[in-house]
Amino acid sequence: xxxxxxxxxxxxxxxxxxxxxxxxxxxxxxxxxxxxxxxxxxxxxxxxxxxxxxxxxxxxxxxxxxxxxxxxxxxxxxxxxxxxxxxxxxxxxxxxxxxxxxxxxxxxxxxxxxxxxxxxxxxxxxxxxxxxxxxxxxxxxxxxxxxxxxxxxxxxxxxxxxxxxxxxx
Ligand code: HEC
Numbered sequence: 466x467x468x469x470x471x472x473x474x475x476x477x478x479x480x481x482x483x484x485x486x487x488x489x490x491x492x493x494x495x496x497x498x499x500x501x502x503x504x505x506x507x508x509x510x511x512x513x514x515x516x517x518x519x520x521x522x523x524x525x526x527x528x529x530x531x532x533x534x535x536x537x538x539x540x541x542x543x544x545x546x547x548x549x550x551x552x553x554x555x556x557x558x559x560x561x562x563x564x565x566x567x568x569x570x571x572x573x574x575x576x577x578x579x580x581x582x583x584x585x586x587x588x589x590x591x592x593x594x595x596x597x598x599x600x601x602x603x604x605x606x607x608x609x610x611x612x613x614x615x616x617x618x619x620x621x622x623x624x625x626x627x628x629x630x631x632x633x634x
Contacts, residue, residue, distance in 0.1 A: 542617075550618040557630020560623050564614045569631065575608030579634045588632060595632075599624045 525533050551559050561569070568576035569584065577583035587595055600621055602612035613619045 545618045555626045557627040560627040596625050596628045599628050
């Protein structure tokens with residue numbers, strides 16, 4: 466071997482040794498860091514876990530339970546009110562066609578129909594009472610009229626307008 470080959474080998478092995486030492490150092494540093502830094506917990510993963518281990522139902526008991534029940538019933542009522550049916554339309558025909566007509570056109574379940582004048586015949590009770598019955602529901606000899614025609618998000622004003630429209634037919 467010539468002299469400069471020896472010189473090259475010496476430098477080359479020094480560089481190699483340095484790189485190997487650096488690699489080993491980095492391995493230890495990485496493993497140390499992975500032990501000291503706590504693993505990141507994804508918020509969504511946490512929520513999923515909580516959702517999975519949550520109880521399927523809640524027991525309402527005692528005075529606190531009554532309060533919670535009342536609050537959730539009120540919240541449901543508010544939601545229904547905020548979401549007024551038929552876009553809040555006060556046009557009796559719109560509400561009638563969308564809801565009341567299902568029973569009052571065919572007369573199903575004993576509902577008085579508009580066509581035969583059966584509905585108008587009830588006017589002798591007084592319009593206010595008919596409106597009250599339409600809002601609160603009414604069970605008479607003919608059948609069961611559900612409160613607000615079965616849709617709690619129809620407002621009092623809408624029922625009034627619809628009964629008036631039905632009487633005018
Ligand atoms: C599920 C079927 C059904 C729907 C829907 C329905 N009704 Fe009735 N309705 C009846 C029946 C049945 C009666 C007759 C009850 C009786 O006299 O026995 C009745 C009776 C009435 C009466 C007369 C009550 C009385 O005191 O004689 C009014 C007013 C009335 N409905 C209004 C409405 C209005 C307004 C709507 C829509 C918001 C509506 N109904 C939707 C079934 C229905």
